[in-house]
Amino acid sequence: MIQAQKAFIKIHHRLLWGNLPSPSEWTDFFKYAKDHDCKDVECMIPFFDNAVKSYTSTDTFRTWLTVKVDELFYLKPQVAPNESDQNGGTSVNGSPKLRGEAFDLLVDSIVSDNRPWKDLYLSQTYQFLDPNVRQKWGVENPIGLSLGHALGPANGSLVTVSYDGHPNVSGVWSTNRFLLRFWDTELNSGRKRAAQFFRIMFCDDMKPSIERKNQDQLENLLAVGVTQEQFQGLHQNGGQPINRHASQADCRMCHQRLDPAAWTFRGVRVGLASKPSSGQLVYYDVDGQLQKQDVANLHALNEAATATERYKSCQVDHFIQWVIGYDALISQKRKYEFIEKFEALEERPADFIRYLVTTPEFFTGQSAGLVTPPSLVKARGVFQNCNECHSSFPFGKNPYLAKDTILKIVSKLDMPHNFKNRKMPPATHWWSPEQEDLEAIRQWVSEGAPRDTGEPLLNQDDVKTSLGVAP
Amino acid sequence: MSSLILLLAFSLQSQAMPMAPVSHSSNVQKTSFDETNQRFHGIFDITMHLRALTKKYYEYSDECNRLTEKNFATVGGVLPTAEKAIESQPGAFYLDLYVYCLRDGLSSALGDYAMSENFSFILGEDAVSFAKRVIKTINPFAADFTIEKEFLSTSLSSVEEQELREIAERSITHVVGPREVWQAAGLVGEAAVIRPAPITEEDLLSTVIKQARSESKNVRDFIVNVMVYVRVATLRF
Numbered sequence: 001m002i003q004a005q006k007a008f009i010k011i012h013h014r015l016l017w018g019n020l021p022s023p024s025e026w027t028d029f030f031k032y033a034k035d036h037d038c039k040d041v042e043c044m045i046p047f048f049d050n051a052v053k054s055y056t057s058t059d060t061f062r063t064w065l066t067v068k069v070d071e072l073f074y075l076k077p078q079v080a081p082n083e084s085d086q087n088g089g090t091s092v093n094g095s096p097k098l099r100g101e102a103f104d105l106l107v108d109s110i111v112s113d114n115r116p117w118k119d120l121y122l123s124q125t126y127q128f129l130d131p132n133v134r135q136k137w138g139v140e141n142p143i144g145l146s147l148g149h150a151l152g153p154a155n156g157s158l159v160t161v162s163y164d165g166h167p168n169v170s171g172v173w174s175t176n177r178f179l180l181r182f183w184d185t186e187l188n189s190g191r192k193r194a195a196q197f198f199r200i201m202f203c204d205d206m207k208p209s210i211e212r213k214n215q216d217q218l219e220n221l222l223a224v225g226v227t228q229e230q231f232q233g234l235h236q237n238g239g240q241p242i243n244r245h246a247s248q249a250d251c252r253m254c255h256q257r258l259d260p261a262a263w264t265f266r267g268v269r270v271g272l273a274s275k276p277s278s279g280q281l282v283y284y285d286v287d288g289q290l291q292k293q294d295v296a297n298l299h300a301l302n303e304a305a306t307a308t309e310r311y312k313s314c315q316v317d318h319f320i321q322w323v324i325g326y327d328a329l330i331s332q333k334r335k336y337e338f339i340e341k342f343e344a345l346e347e348r349p350a351d352f353i354r355y356l357v358t359t360p361e362f363f364t365g366q367s368a369g370l371v372t373p374p375s376l377v378k379a380r381g382v383f384q385n386c387n388e389c390h391s392s393f394p395f396g397k398n399p400y401l402a403k404d405t406i407l408k409i410v411s412k413l414d415m416p417h418n419f420k421n422r423k424m425p426p427a428t429h430w431w432s433p434e435q436e437d438l439e440a441i442r443q444w445v446s447e448g449a450p451r452d453t454g455e456p457l458l459n460q461d462d463v464k465t466s467l468g469v470a471p
Numbered sequence: 472m473s474s475l476i477l478l479l480a481f482s483l484q485s486q487a488m489p490m491a492p493v494s495h496s497s498n499v500q501k502t503s504f505d506e507t508n509q510r511f512h513g514i515f516d517i518t519m520h521l522r523a524l525t526k527k528y529y530e531y532s533d534e535c536n537r538l539t540e541k542n543f544a545t546v547g548g549v550l551p552t553a554e555k556a557i558e559s560q561p562g563a564f565y566l567d568l569y570v571y572c573l574r575d576g577l578s579s580a581l582g583d584y585a586m587s588e589n590f591s592f593i594l595g596e597d598a599v600s601f602a603k604r605v606i607k608t609i610n611p612f613a614a615d616f617t618i619e620k621e622f623l624s625t626s627l628s629s630v631e632e633q634e635l636r637e638i639a640e641r642s643i644t645h646v647v648g649p650r651e652v653w654q655a656a657g658l659v660g661e662a663a664v665i666r667p668a669p670i671t672e673e674d675l676l677s678t679v680i681k682q683a684r685s686e687s688k689n690v691r692d693f694i695v696n697v698m699v700y701v702r703v704a705t706l707r708f
Contacts, residue, residue, distance in 0.1 A: 002654060003655075005651075005652045005655030006655045009648075009655060009705075016523075017515075017519040017523070018519070018520060018706065019519070019520060019523035019524070020646065020647055020648060020656070020705060021648055023595075023644055023649065026648040026649055026651075026652060030651070060522075060523070067515060
C-alpha cells in the first residue's frame, strides 16, 4: 500500500500546489482501503477518481491550472491586486475570479466551467467589466491594445460580449495580455506572435541557434544581413532594413512555417482590424510530412490548427507534463490512447486530468516496460551543453523531425570521419566536448539512436553511414 | 536548523535533476528551468503552502507575498511593472527565501494575532487538552483561558522528552499525515530523503527533535522548525 500512499501524495502535490493530504483526508483514505480490503494502488483508483473530482472544483486547483496556462504563455502569473494595493502590485490575494483582463477571464472560464480546451484558442466570446466600471477605471477597447487594468471588484459587474464571425478574434491570441507580451514591430512583423502559436499549439519551438549573449543584437544583424556598422548606418540614415534572414537556407526551415502564419497576425497589429489578413498554416504532420493549408484569417488559422493531430498531441503533452511530470516516459501506443481519450472527453481539462491521475503512468512516471537505454542517458548528459543554443537535443523540439535532427548532428560532428572536421560547437564557444563526450554520442548512434522508449530512430544503413562504414 | 534544511533541500534538487552537464563555465545552470519551475512557482508557492498549513497568518513580510525589488532576482521573476514573464531560472537562493518565508508565516500563524484560529488546526482537535496536560505539570496554577499562549511560549527545557515527541509527531502529522504514511512521503526507511536515513518513525522523531531543539527556544519555535523541516523534505514529489 506504500505505492497507493505515494500516489495520493502525488495527486495532492501535482494538483493542489504541493500541499499534502490533510489528516482527515488520510482518515478517509485508510477507511476506504480497509472497507475495500485494498492491497495495491489499482484497488484505490475509484477513491482517487472521486477525490480528484472534488479537488477540481476547489479554488486551489483552479489557481494551479490558471497559473500553468499563464506560464505556458510565458506570462507572469497574475491575480488581481489586493484592495489595499493601489499601485498594481501582484500580491497573491483574492480568488482567480478577480483577475480582470480578457485573457484572465477567458482562462478562468475554461478552467472553472471545464470548457473544451480548444476554446482557449478559438473562443470569440469574452467577459468584461460592466461598462460603468470600465469607464471609471479607464478600460477602453477591451480586447484590443488597451492598457487598462480591471482594478476594483468584479462581483456582479461582468458583461459578456460576443465577437462571433470577427476574422481577427480568436481566443487568447487577440487579447491584451498576449499582444502586449509578444509585441509586434516592423522587423518581426507578427513572427514573434506566430512563434508562440507554433510553440503552444504544436510544441514546435523555433529558436534561432544563436548564443544567448548579444542575442537581440545578432538577431537584428541576421535579419538585415549586414554588419553592425552598416546596421547602425542604415538607421542613422533613416533607411529601412531589408529582411534577408528569412531567405537564408538554414533559416528557411522555420520561416517557411512561421511567415505564412505571421501574415494572419497582421489583423491584430494595431487594435483589431475589421478586415481579415489571409495566410497559410504550414506544419509538419505526425508522419513528418510538410502540410500547407490556406487560411482566410487569424480565426481560420486556429480552426485549421485545432483540427490537426499535431495540435492534439501537443496539448496532451502539456497535460502530461503538468500532471504526470516533465520527465514522464510515455510509449507511442499509450500516447495515442491518451490522445483518443482527450478527444473523447471533448478536451475538457478537469475530466482529462481526472483520467490522467488514474493511469499507471501517473503512479510510476512511465509506461509499462520502458527503460531508458544507458547510452541515451550518457549521450543526453553531453547534449545538455548544446541546449544553450539549440532546442532539446538530441531529438529537438519537433518529435516528428527527430531523425533529421540526429542526422544533422552526425553531420555537424563529422562522425563518419571520426570527428576530424567537427563544426559544432563553434570554435568560439566556451564549451568544447572531450573525447569521451564524443564517444558517448557515437555509442548511442551505433545503437540506432534509440529514444527513451528504446525505439531506434536510425535504421542499419543510417547507422553504418553515420559511423563511416559502407552500408 | 536553517543550514541543515538548506542542505536537505539542495540535496533534493540534485537527486531529482537530470544528469548534470560537463561545464567549463559558471554561466550554465545545472538545473533546467522546466524541472525547477515545476516544483517552485516562486512567491505563489510560498503563499499557497501557507494557506494550506494555516487558517490565518499575518503577511507582514512584503517580500514573501509579492515580487519586490528586494526578492525578484532571488525568485527568478521580473518586477510587476516591467510586465515581462518569468523566463529566467529561479535564483540560486530561492530555497533560502522559501524557508525564511515559510518560517515567518508559520510563526505568525501561531502568534498572538492568529493563535486561536490555528492552534487546534495545526496540533490536532484535542490540542487544547494536550496543552493543558503539559502546562499543568509545569505550572499547576496556569489559567485555562491562557493555556494556548502559555503552552507555545514555554521554554523547551521545561518540556519532558515524551511530550516533545508528541508535539513533534503532531506537527509532522499536520504537514505530511499520520505516521503510517511517513515512509511513503520519503521521511522514513532506507530510501528516505533525509540522511542518514531514519529507519523507523521513532528514528525520524529523534532526528527531527535533535535538529529542531538546537534552534528553538520555546515550543512555538520548535513546532515551526519541525513543520518547515518536513515541508522542505517532502518538496521532491
